[in-house]
Amino acid sequence: MSLHDDIRRLCEQAREAARTLAITPAAAKDAALLAVAAAIETRAPAILAANAADVAAAQAKGLSPAMIDRLTLTPARLAGIAEAVREIVALPDPVGDVIETRLRPNGLKIDKVRTPIGVIGVIYESRPNVTVDTAALCLKAGNATVLRGGGEAFRSNTALAEAFAAGLAEAGLPRDAVKLVPFTDREAVPAMCAQAGLIDLIIPRGGHGLVKTVVEHARMPVIKHYQGICHVYVDAEADTAMAERIVVNAKCSRPSACNAAETVLVDARIAAGFLPELAATLASRRVALRASARALPFTPGATPATPEDFDTEHLDYILNLEVVDGLDGALAHIARHGSGHSEAIVTANDATAERFLDSVDAACVYRNASTRFTDGGEFGFGAELGISTDKLHARGPMGLAELTSYKYRITGTGQVR
Amino acid sequence: MSLHDDIRRLCEQAREAARTLAITPAAAKDAALLAVAAAIETRAPAILAANAADVAAAQAKGLSPAMIDRLTLTPARLAGIAEAVREIVALPDPVGDVIETRLRPNGLKIDKVRTPIGVIGVIYESRPNVTVDTAALCLKAGNATVLRGGGEAFRSNTALAEAFAAGLAEAGLPRDAVKLVPFTDREAVPAMCAQAGLIDLIIPRGGHGLVKTVVEHARMPVIKHYQGICHVYVDAEADTAMAERIVVNAKCSRPSACNAAETVLVDARIAAGFLPELAATLASRRVALRASARALPFTPGATPATPEDFDTEHLDYILNLEVVDGLDGALAHIARHGSGHSEAIVTANDATAERFLDSVDAACVYRNASTRFTDGGEFGFGAELGISTDKLHARGPMGLAELTSYKYRITGTGQVR
Numbered sequence: 001m002s003l004h005d006d007i008r009r010l011c012e013q014a015r016e017a018a019r020t021l022a023i024t025p026a027a028a029k030d031a032a033l034l035a036v037a038a039a040i041e042t043r044a045p046a047i048l049a050a051n052a053a054d055v056a057a058a059q060a061k062g063l064s065p066a067m068i069d070r071l072t073l074t075p076a077r078l079a080g081i082a083e084a085v086r087e088i089v090a091l092p093d094p095v096g097d098v099i100e101t102r103l104r105p106n107g108l109k110i111d112k113v114r115t116p117i118g119v120i121g122v123i124y125e126s127r128p129n130v131t132v133d134t135a136a137l138c139l140k141a142g143n144a145t146v147l148r149g150g151g152e153a154f155r156s157n158t159a160l161a162e163a164f165a166a167g168l169a170e171a172g173l174p175r176d177a178v179k180l181v182p183f184t185d186r187e188a189v190p191a192m193c194a195q196a197g198l199i200d201l202i203i204p205r206g207g208h209g210l211v212k213t214v215v216e217h218a219r220m221p222v223i224k225h226y227q228g229i230c231h232v233y234v235d236a237e238a239d240t241a242m243a244e245r246i247v248v249n250a251k252c253s254r255p256s257a258c259n260a261a262e263t264v265l266v267d268a269r270i271a272a273g274f275l276p277e278l279a280a281t282l283a284s285r286r287v288a289l290r291a292s293a294r295a296l297p298f299t300p301g302a303t304p305a306t307p308e309d310f311d312t313e314h315l316d317y318i319l320n321l322e323v324v325d326g327l328d329g330a331l332a333h334i335a336r337h338g339s340g341h342s343e344a345i346v347t348a349n350d351a352t353a354e355r356f357l358d359s360v361d362a363a364c365v366y367r368n369a370s371t372r373f374t375d376g377g378e379f380g381f382g383a384e385l386g387i388s389t390d391k392l393h394a395r396g397p398m399g400l401a402e403l404t405s406y407k408y409r410i411t412g413t414g415q416v417r
Numbered sequence: 418m419s420l421h422d423d424i425r426r427l428c429e430q431a432r433e434a435a436r437t438l439a440i441t442p443a444a445a446k447d448a449a450l451l452a453v454a455a456a457i458e459t460r461a462p463a464i465l466a467a468n469a470a471d472v473a474a475a476q477a478k479g480l481s482p483a484m485i486d487r488l489t490l491t492p493a494r495l496a497g498i499a500e501a502v503r504e505i506v507a508l509p510d511p512v513g514d515v516i517e518t519r520l521r522p523n524g525l526k527i528d529k530v531r532t533p534i535g536v537i538g539v540i541y542e543s544r545p546n547v548t549v550d551t552a553a554l555c556l557k558a559g560n561a562t563v564l565r566g567g568g569e570a571f572r573s574n575t576a577l578a579e580a581f582a583a584g585l586a587e588a589g590l591p592r593d594a595v596k597l598v599p600f601t602d603r604e605a606v607p608a609m610c611a612q613a614g615l616i617d618l619i620i621p622r623g624g625h626g627l628v629k630t631v632v633e634h635a636r637m638p639v640i641k642h643y644q645g646i647c648h649v650y651v652d653a654e655a656d657t658a659m660a661e662r663i664v665v666n667a668k669c670s671r672p673s674a675c676n677a678a679e680t681v682l683v684d685a686r687i688a689a690g691f692l693p694e695l696a697a698t699l700a701s702r703r704v705a706l707r708a709s710a711r712a713l714p715f716t717p718g719a720t721p722a723t724p725e726d727f728d729t730e731h732l733d734y735i736l737n738l739e740v741v742d743g744l745d746g747a748l749a750h751i752a753r754h755g756s757g758h759s760e761a762i763v764t765a766n767d768a769t770a771e772r773f774l775d776s777v778d779a780a781c782v783y784r785n786a787s788t789r790f791t792d793g794g795e796f797g798f799g800a801e802l803g804i805s806t807d808k809l810h811a812r813g814p815m816g817l818a819e820l821t822s823y824k825y826r827i828t829g830t831g832q833v834r
């Protein structure tokens with residue numbers, strides 16, 4: 001059997017399981033997720049041992065400390081993974097929700113109801129917790145998953161997926177509802193992408209290379225969890241103390257997050273007054289500043305920015321600074337450099353704010369708040385599978401509702417047309 | 418310049434126009450659509466002359482009378498096209514609708530609001546009215562369109578698109594909001610599919626070959642308006658008079674429609690009593706019957722069905738007949754042969770009906786009504802761009818709401834995380 005055939009078979013098994021899940025009541029799914037959480041706890045020694053082997057291999061390979069930290073499971077982290085599953089149990093099941101009802105003049109009743117999507121393929125990188133989080137969220141929404149994690153976490157993911165499947169089986173649900181692709185080969189990604197008809201949706205969560213490969217090969221819908229080149233525009237009519245607080249938070253509270261700001265745009269009318277102060281504050285937070293030619297005169301400590309800087313997701317204590325001619329300048333800059341993720345304006349002027357919120361084409365547009373709030377938890381979704389930078393089906397944080405499709409249930413009394 | 422470069426440039430123009438449309442108020446879009454309707458009427462002589470040239474060329478090529486009928490515009494049909502634009506004006510603008518509001522404990526207000534998608538590519542076949550209907554619906558929802566119609570309607574489509582652009586320009590909206598691909602070459606389709614980043618969504622409306630080409634080449638989301646292999650399942654507990662009425666309507670009221678039934682499944686428990694009578698009625702309507710081995714004994718006049726028949730969208734006065742073992746048999750048959758379009762059950766038993774409606778994975782599932790109701794007009798959408806047989810973003814009839822995306826508008830008072 002080839003890798004391609006094996007992946008096909010595994011997707012067929014997931015598809016079959018998805019049929020069962022689609023008509024499994026909420027209580028049975030919840031009971032299964034509780035069994036999964038328990039199985040993770042029961043199997044903690046085996047999971048931690050598998051993870052230790054992954055970590056040892058990663059260290060031998062010389063992976064960076066940050067990578068190794070992302071990979072590492074501790075008893076506390078594993079307990080957190082089990083706990084996250086229990087939190088998903090507590091969320092309401094979206095399947096069967098009536099989104100809208102239409103009563104037609106001919107007496108037909110048309111209910112638009114949420115359904116599972118079917119089989120969701122998720123391709124991700126190093127963190128092993130993603131294996132469980134993803135499978136649990138998808139299962140809650142009635143979907144089977146085909147998972148492909150990073151090669152360096154393969155042993156950990158295998159142990160976690162086995163615990164997941166064991167929990168499902170204990171609760172009487174099909175083990176095949178969660179399939180881990182048992183190949184670390186690069187070709188596994190294109191092979192998954194070829195399973196249109198079996199996989200209904202693929203979600204790549206990773207770097208540029210992965211997303212590009214998936215978009216190139218996928219013959220089914222793709223929702224990209226892509227980069228965040230987020231801007232904060234400080235308008236001339238901003239409360240500058242608020243603006244400073246928001247910029248510092250958007251950059252420094254977690255620079256590695258996709259909702260962190262990469263560029264601050266300052267209205268030319270206040271550049272001379274505001275930028276030097278902002279630059280000093282950021283420098284005191286050890287943020288490296290990259291200033292455009294227009295910003296540099298106001299930020300003597302900064303490095304001159306290269307054109308590439310404005311298209312780079314730094315994910316680090318690095319911030320680009322640009323001076324723009326008011327709102328129109330900000331809108332033009334964001335249209336050119338933004339990644340459609342999260343964009344913020346700080347202004348006290350209602351009309352300026354409205355025009356910014358209307359005009360910026362991004363998943364989340366903010367007035368007087370930090371871009372860091374783009375997050376399923378902060379939005380009140382309870383949990384999220386990622387943040388879509390696409391515009392079809394799901395945009396922004398993806399919660400349970402975004403993991404569903406819908407169908408129309410039409411009931412009549414013999415109507416014909 | 419190559420075809421590919423020309424198509425790229427035209428998509429760039431559409432993208433630029435889409436930015437303007439996205440922030441154009443409803444009243445301005447409506448005024449422009451009224452100007453479009455008037456321009457179509459004013460330019461009727463030129464449009465009809467262009468159409469006459471298309472029709473003459475089609476006749477010279479020996480196209481079928483049905484094809485030529487679909488291609489032909491008459492003064493009455495052209496008036497109907499203009500009228501359809503005015504009906505779209507009368508529909509409410511979905512853009513800016515607040516889908517849901519969340520007030521978070523930290524004081525953030527999160528509005529989920531409808532936005533245009535951006536640039537929508539539509540690839541279709543012979544009917545020239547699709548050019549105007551599609552462009553008008555997309556424009557109402559704030560989207561620019563890149564249209565690629567059938568080669569045989571090229572002169573008609575060009576004249577209609579020119580009238581459309583003239584109407585837009587008169588009303589002060591960008592002409593580039595509607596672009597017709599000026600190539601009849603086959604390579605125009607892959608070239609459109611390569612414009613990811615410029616075209617946000619491609620909708621192929623046509624046969625298997627077209628859909629396959631688009632899915633193969635598209636690097637952006639695709640929503641397929643694909644085939645309808647629709648079933649009517651007649652349960653043992655059906656009102657048989659109602660069942661007969663529904664079957665006759667689902668097959669005969671418009672066999673060329675995608676929501677027409679192709680196969681009737683009859684519960685084995687009533688096959689001997691119901692099938693002979695149904696077959697006689699259908700035969701009297703000149704429906705050619707293709708019966709499976711299990712159905713043939715009850716339908717002496719029928720032709721034996723081939724296995725391919727059950728996977729064929731006949732789009733004609735041809736109906737497949739199969740006998741199944743109750744609901745489970747029907748569900749298994751539909752899971753194997755259905756195209757996810759529209760499926761109906763006729764039964765008086767509530768539990769049986771519920772299980773059918775829950776289990777069948779299709780855009781529209783019916784109890785005691787004809788599959789022919791799967792239609793934007795019948796659903797009360799006012800107009801439709803087609804019927805999606807996909808599960809992501811839009812499923813079933815696509816109205817104005819399905820031509821929108823959304824974004825989150827978050828307003829704060831300086832919140833940081």
